Amino acid sequence: MKPFKLLFLLSILAIQSCKTQTNKINGVSFVSSRQPIDQSHTYPVVNLNANYAAVMPFGFIRDLSLPEVKFNGERQWYGERKEGAAQYITELNKQHIKIMLKPQIWVGHGQFTGYIKMTNEADWKTLEDSYSKFILEYADLAAKMNVEIFCIGTELEGFISNRPDYWFKLIKDVKAIYKGKLTYAANWDEFKRTPFWSELDFIGVDAYFPVSESKTPTIAECLLGWEKHKGDILKVHQEHKKPILFTEYGYRSVDYTGKEPWVSDRSMTQVNFDAQTNTTQALFDTFWKEDWFAGGFIWKWFHDHEKSGGESDSRFTPQNKPVEALIRKHYKSYE
Template sequence: MKKFGLLLVLLCYCCTNRPSEKINGVSFVASREPANVEHVQAIRAIHAGYAAVMPFGFIREKESPEIIFDTDRQWFGETRQGARQYISLLHKNGIRVMLKPQLWIWRGIFTGDLKMNSEADWKQLEWQYADFILTYAELAEETGVRLFCIGTELETFVEHRPKYWKWLIRQVRERYSGKLTYAANWDEYKRISFWQDLDLIGIDAYFPLSEARNPGVSELREGWSRWKTEIEKLQQNVNRPVLFTEFGYRSMDFTAKKPWLVDRNEEEVNLEAQANAKEAIFQEFWSEDWFAGGFVWKWFIHHSRAGGPSDNRFTPQNKPAEQVIRDYYLKY
């Protein structure tokens, strides 16, 4: 009997000390056409168990309350029909989904600057955004997705209308039974007032880590020290796991100086810097029990044509960073 009891203790100890399953995801970029099994096989090849499906709504100006979405003028993957097809295909091939509807302001204006000029416009924006988000919350429930993201990098909107966001979360929960998060920008996440109403703290993790042209892994990990301490402090206060709703680096010189840059600058291609930055973020976070995982930004459905050695953009596809992701996603 004593031996049996000791065995149970040992089994419990081993189980509680194994790394918990991580959300090892990719941000599955919407395309002009439906996805097929070949496109999903490339995701499975890097051992990713999750994909973020991202339908879009469009706004003409940062002061405009009108949101245009689910129209025949959008790419297939940006619509409700396209999101449904992507989700169905991913599920059939064993990939879980976070549905992450996002806004795009014309000319690529930062969504965090979306701000209305009058109370009437704020009210209209609230109504339009609820229509947008609740449409996709219902799709999330119909298709059985695991996670739903209620917004992405909407700092000013969130700051100015806190009661609305509390109301919106309640409305989403009436329609969707899975887990909820919000994708806060790296410099926004500490000011979010509704984390305790959600299931995960979502952060788009574009934290500045180094001003070096080609930083090594040790330097990048040192660059994480301040940010990681602050993230963990919030996690303990809110008592919710942390999810990097986006994480990624461009394959270029100075990639960790301003990781959020999406401009068309002509910095030299630097595949090593991108791989090092991926290595550092995995080493720092993936072994932490309070850390849920993350979604690589970004992954195009036509894998054979994406990225490559001459590309200085975010995708890790067909670059050394892809192997780094594969190794860590296999480990966790």
């Protein structure tokens, strides 16, 4: 091969390598609403430079000890049902937004799903049958709509640790229906113990790791706070040889947001945009440059952008807050 041809080929390979390193899943967690969506609701997602959206239909359990998952009920919001999920996927796809379909469980009174645990074999069987119907119905929807990623569950450690054989069978049943990429959304303090990563395509983590105890954490403090967590995450990646996907990430615009990022206590109302922006910047700086990191889905994004978030909002959404501009710029860099 002539020298100039070899140099040209090496240049092309270098460009392709750079593209591989910078191409990430830049996602939003698109909140289920009461109504159908249209271009006015999807354009702000495009404007954020997002390339993925998590669509999240819901199943409901009345109490941690009750085994039946109810879903697609008339009393549910439109976006929480199968019909709504399909319509959201269609509208987002029109804007070339790819999809992670992420059916989730809501337990009555907001009880933590990780504590779901039955007390007898009959109830366990009822829960398994009920959950399978829920997940397989949405796996079928994911297959029919050519969804890129399907998430088989979110923060269900008690269910998984007590019934691991069921979960391996469920994954096999899902694969018989759906041929795309699979993940599971493990809680930040759960992912190291999840037994079935070898059967999935992404190691999914809801990334609410504590990174700073300061009222307004600096970027430097948060980078330091990430060091141990990053090491733990990397070990799991190296053990299973699967990319890491933050199935949820984000911070509230509130004081001490890096201390216990999972807390959604409505009594925390002191708005702090610097805290939200600094913690988010540190997360981006820690992970997005890594080849073993696939990307993530910001928590959370509401359909009615103009009325969401804003200067008095202390919740998770980045909408109409300084951090939205940071995310837009960052996602642009990793298209």
